[in-house]
Amino acid sequence: MRNAWLALQRTQIVSPISGYVSRRSVQPGAQIGTTTPLMAVVPATNLWIDANFKETQLAHMRIGQPATVISDIYGDDVKYTGKVVGLDMGTGSAFSLLPAQNATGNWIKVVQRLPVRIELDEKQLAEHPLRIGLSTLVEVNTTDRxxxxxxxxxxxxxVYESNAREIALDPVNKLIDEIIQANAG
Known part of the structure; x- marks a missing residue:
């Protein structure tokens, strides 16, 4: 009985985070497999921007420096405040599936870009929500080094954790005990 009850509980799919549904690829009543992506859930809090700065712009950039972010969705009307929380350990091309290779004799230097993570103010995001993938203009104040x-x-x-997969067995254990008590005497 416990296994049947547990199987029934597992027919409900619970999101591990609060957020907005995006790219839904399933409809109610559809049969799905265990590896089928159903949708993307985009959190509305703890958003950040990964700004790709040229390597020549990074000499004085440090964690904790203040940043100003302008998104194309709102234009100059809304200026977000944020701070640098991290500089990535590699450029985008270093981790690409097929990294660019310079041929022998090719002495053209290509300036690389390094992702810099900017954490945004939660109150401003609540007033003017952003979406994933929007274009932004990011300026970092590098005077404090x-x-x-x-x-x-x-x-x-x-950053995110969930207990969505934990199922309390107390209700089924109580039901089993009641059935045993009813049939015991």
Missing amino acids: DGEMLASQVRSSP
Whole structure:
């Protein structure tokens, strides 16, 4: 009975985070497999911008420096405030599936871009929500150069965590006990 009850509970799919549904590829009543992507859930909080700065712009950039972000969706009317929370450890081309290779004798230097993560103010995001993939203009104030270029602290807890897959067995255990008691005497 416990296995049947557990199987019934697992027919309900619960999102591990709160957010907005995007790219839904399933309809109610559809049969799905265990590896079938159903939809993307985009969180409305803890958003950040990965700004791709040229390597020549990074000499004075440090973690903790203030940033100003303007999104094309709102234009100059809305200026977000944020701060640098990290500089990536590699350029986009270094991690691409097929990295660009310079042929022998090709001495053309290509300036690379490095992702810099900018954390945004939650209150401003609540007033003027952003969407994933929008174009932005990011300016970082690099006058204060006391911060670090690399994060020295490891995050102690994940940004997102969920107990959506945990199912309490108390209700079924109580039901089993009631059935046993009713049939015991």
